[in-house]
Amino acid sequence: MNTKPITELASNIGQEVTLNGWLYNNRPSGKVQFLMLRDGSGLCQCVIEQTKVDDMLFEQLKHLGQESSLSVTGLVREEPRSPGGVELVVSDAHIHCEATDYPITPKEHGIDFLLKNRHLHLRSLRPWCIGRIRHTVIDAIRRFFNDNGFTLVDTPIFTTIAGEGEQTLFEVDYFGQPLHLAQTGQLYLESAAMSFGKVYCFGPTFRAEKSKTRRHLTEFWMVEPEVAYIDLPGLLNLAEDFVFSIVQRVLKDNRSELETLGADIASLEQIQKPFVRLTYTEVADILTSERTKTFMAEQLAQFQAEKQVLETELAEIEAAEAKGGLKKWKQEKNARRMLEIRSELVELEVKIENNPKHARLAADFQWGKDLGGSDETIISLMHDRPVFVTHYPKAAKAFYMKSDRTNDTVVENFDLLAPAGFGEIIGGSVREDDYEHLLARIRKEGYNPDSYQWYLDLRKYGSVPHGGFGLGVERTVAWITGEKHIRQCIAYPRMMDKVYL
């Protein structure tokens, strides 16, 4: 048996092959049937002509339910009418498991229903495309660091000290000792960087933030590089090369998935080096400027214009429906379009409602505050390539960030904002490498210096300038794929208020 994956069919035209897969869609049409088969590598249309197969088999296939598993054997041929340009002319088939009443039909479903059925939903086209892209992103991440002299160091998930804020820790009972789940591998990584020079860790990260938004998960994957002997400009260059390489890899390896998802490929192709570099102080000036005021007003006008267009279309469809006399298929198409319009209108309403609030927040922005999500969105919307924001106020940032020795009120940190309104995908900094400075910061935060003894040690024995950053995998995937919600970018999402499977 000449078994092939669907992806290899184009190079096997004229040959008899066997495909192992699942039934994605079934369209019987009298004496000919079209089975859409998926095998994990792709989709293939299989044609069954009654005259060419056994009668019993023909009847059996005709009634085969969605997601039944089967192997089909037949001749591969070019066929312009088939999606993909190739099809299999079936001569024989073996059914492994007949599925009936598969819950996820080829129609719209609500998100709650899909997440309750996530174990099955993973088989659908959209999650499949996103999963493939996620795989590429992760491979590109590993490749980038491995090819650039970094050593992988696996940092612990049970941790003894906090890296970010102590409120966001998941505490676990570790044989009577309270430990918490890692919210970063950074502190351990700094220690490893003093051994290997350039290191990275890659694994799940846990944050107990009470954030019920489309940008948050309580368990997400983060990659964190840490480099000895590096300064802030060096870190920005590293992050720039890194993100650029990820985008290029996805454009190269997953073009068809991006197309299926309706991702904005043109915008991804516009991502070129150098990225924009702004300081926090410059951002504060931009936010409070006339330019931003105008920009926000223009955004609002645009949203309202879009709303107008959609409302007009909706009214036209409703009028046509009321008039009656439409064919059934036309009615169904209208119903689908109306649903689409309504959900787009809801999205627009939210944007229209939020715009003045965000405009006011930006206009009233005071130096010293951390940038809010809306502020990041504004800056990100103003640029068509990623934006670095550097030198945040010391008071708004974590204790381990190195203060700028020429301006003690700010730290040598950066965030990277993905373009077109997506917002933050990376946060990083140069680390405080001076023992006394660090100790003072730990005390000021109210942490117990005893818990940080080993971390402080690193500043006693051959301390060097060093730094690193963390990139959130799901956020990166959401940005690249254009997926609106981060929960679609991981197979089994863990959200603040709900864990499904």
Next chain:
RNA sequence: UCCCCGAUAGCUCAAUUGGUAGAGCGAGCGGCUGUUAACCGCUAGGUCGUAGGUUCGAGCCCUACUCGGGGAGCCA
């Protein structure tokens, strides 16, 4: 934690001003030799989230609760 919206068939949604609960998909049966989320005909499928209240009468109005969605704050 706060604000807004929602819950009707297995799924996605309708139901005029409070007056007999509807459609598509899916399921079952039948038809069709080129379908593209196929199409056409027929059949089955409902305690309208839960508990109270107003009313001659409640899917629709009021109250509480449960669950879900979106947003704010915070962050990768």
